[in-house]
Amino acid sequence: MRSSADGRYPVNIGYRYGMTSTNGYEGFAGAGELLRALSAPIRLAIVSELAGGERCVHELVEQLGAPQPLVSQHLRVLRGAGVVRGSRRGREIAYALVDEHIAHIVADAVSHSGEAT
Numbered sequence: 440m441r442s443s444a445d446g447r448y449p450v451n452i453g454y455r456y457g458m459t460s461t462n463g464y465e466g467f468a469g470a471g472e473l474l475r476a477l478s479a480p481i482r483l484a485i486v487s488e489l490a491g492g493e494r495c496v497h498e499l500v501e502q503l504g505a506p507q508p509l510v511s512q513h514l515r516v517l518r519g520a521g522v523v524r525g526s527r528r529g530r531e532i533a534y535a536l537v538d539e540h541i542a543h544i545v546a547d548a549v550s551h552s553g554e555a556t
Contacts, residue, residue, distance in 0.1 A: 473541075476520030481505060482513050483545050489523060490542035493533040 517523045525532040
């Protein structure tokens with residue numbers, strides 16, 4: 440388990456964003472980390488694509504219309520946050536969501552943002 444930037448309390452990553460403390464807002468640190476990892480629009484799009492199943496980088500590049508280095512960089516952030524995992528498929532790495540609940544969070548956020556306008 441990782442620690443917060445100041446080392447005061449544990450931070451659960453990815454789908455492990457439950458309460459870590461009963462003192463005030465510190466229990467929400469893991470959820471904050473998850474939302475921070477999802478804060479870029481391209482990362483939301485990647486998660487939405489991965490909700491349909493495993494994808495290789497070149498498939499995400501084609502579907503999103505984004506440059507390969509950009510997609511790879513954002514996959515690295517999502518992987519580091521425990522949102523996605525990669526598994527080798529021959530010469531390529533197939534990425535998948537660690538937990539389908541993350542796809543629901545993104546779908547709900549996208550739906551809500553459409554309603555708020």
